[in-house]
Amino acid sequence: MNNSRALAVEVLLKVLRNKAYSNIEINNVLKGSDLSDADSRLMTNIVYGVLQHRYVLEYQIKPYIQDKKVEQWVMILLMTAVYQMQYLDKIPEHAIFNESVEIAKANGNKGVGNFVTAVLRNYQRHGFQELPKGNSTYALSLRHSTPQWLVDLLINQQGLNKAKSVLESINQASDISIRVNTNKISVDELMTKMNNQGFDMKKSPISSVGLTCPHGNLVNTQEFEEGLYTIQDESSMTVAPTLDLQPDDQVLDSCAAPGGKTTHIASYLENGSVMALDIHKPKTKLIQENSHRLGYEDIIKTKALDARKAKDAFEPQSFDKILVDAPCSGLGLIRRKPELRYFRKPEDLLDLQKIQLQILDSLTELVKVSGLIVFSTCTFDAEENEDVVIKFLQTHENFEVVPVKHEKGLDKNVHDGVLKLMPDDYFTDGFFVSAFRRKK
Incomplete structure (x- = not known):
């Protein structure tokens, strides 16, 4: 199929019905289609746009469907059409109308086509309904298409002004970030090389x-192929420096796939090594592919293992440094993966906290005395971050927090020794990093 709008509906249906990840579904569809670059961009724009503005789009459509039972795919089709009419000013409305009605007929029948026509004509006639103003949870939730429980959490933990700043930032398009493999090329050299290509x-x-x-396709370049860089969010680049790595360190990366932080750790080592674990065997292959491309296959070893069972697989005090980049809600990633906000529930945060503490607990004997365990997540809620630090220290008196090391001026983001990045701070992913030293 080579219809970008129909493919956008297909992707959105998989994401919202099956809780699939938008980026993976988009890539799957692009691999199987013959879309031009322009149509690929349109399809991607519609998918992310609908996910980012879902509540606003539903609010615009609701008056024209009232209490009718509408199938999920029809509702998604309507949202894609209203999104284009409201947010994409270069597309003629007749093209949006005609294609949306054709998609409705192809997937349903003439009656569905007539229904879609009626709703879109009504929306065209009445225009964009103004959204509620003010700072109530409901108004903020609707304006920023973010569940009310998450708005409340942000306000309770960050205060109203910071919560609003975060909410205003998460629906803006992300930049792409890469980590330069400085063992092969300098940052300045690569920047010049890439900018010469546009x-x-x-x-x-x-x-x-x-x-x-x-923007740009950074996976299909000669430089990527040669291992001069890897795709990695800036926030996650703050983790490896925190480990205070020495050239001969033995390091355990306990939740490693796809290997961005693993290969970053390896870049500091000469005679040392990294043991990279992941619970899923196929994901260890991803780590191996990345380490081979970047030139660290002699430093990185992989093992398919649940980190909670690591204490049975390795001798006590086997490692100088251990990284626990723990399973988490991923709420810090909602600019890149806007669907996450609709999938998570408040109780998930405490369930994940239990797993995080189990992993930390299983690794305490594996780090040498005076060695470091670094705990990181790609989320910003206290339940999965600060509360984990407090609970870990309460049950492990032989560990202490050491202030997080960082390369750049992130002092304003370090409080009580831990680093916390909110999505609006540097327009990166929300992230948390803390470090524990084993005292005895």
Whole structure:
């Protein structure tokens, strides 16, 4: 199929019905289609746009469907049409109308086509309904298409002004960021090389090895193939420096796939090594592929293992440093994966906290005395971050928090020794990093 709008509906249905990840579904569809670059961009734009503005779009459509039972795919089709009419000013409305009605007829029948026509004509006639103003949870939730429980959490933990700043930032398009493999090329050299090819690369404000650019296909370049860089969010580049790595360190990366942080750790080592674990065997292959491309296959070993069982697989005090990049809600990623906000529930946060504590608990004997365990997540809620630090220290008196090391001026993001990045701070992923030293 080569219809970008129909494919957008197909992707959105998989995401919202099956809780699939938008980026994976988009890639799957693009692989199987013959879309032009322009149509690929349109399809991707519609998918992310509908996910980012879902509550607003439903609010616009609701008056024209009232209490009718509408199938999920029809509702998604209507949202894609209203999104294009409201947010994409270069597309003629007749094209949106005609294609949306054709998709409705192809997937349903003439009656569905007539229904879609009627709703879109009504929306065209009445225009965009103004959204509720003010700072009530309901108004903020609707305006920023974010569940009310998550708005409440942000306000309770960050205060109203910071919560609003986060909410205003999460529906803006992300930059792409890459980590330069400085063992093969310098940051300045790679930036010049990429900019000569038309990429608008800039240095990251929070990582000395990071570059960012607004858009472009960075996986299909010769430089990527040669292992001169890897795709990695700037926030996650703050983790490896925290480990205070020495050239001969033995390191355990306990939840490693797809290997971005693993290969970053390896870049600091000479005679040392990294043991990279992942619970899923196929994902260890991803780590191996990344380490081979970047030139670290001699430093990185992999093992398919649940990190909670690591204490049975390795001798006590086997490692100088251990990274626990723990399973988490991923709420810090909602600019890149906007669907996550609709999938998570408040109780998930405490369920994940239990798993995080189990992993930390299983690794305490494996780190040497005076060694470090670094705990990180790609989320911003206290339940999965600060509360985990407090609970871990309460039950492990032989560990202490050591202030997180960082390369760039992130002092304002370090409180009580832990680093917390909110999505609006540097326009990166929300992230948390803490470090524990084994005292005895």
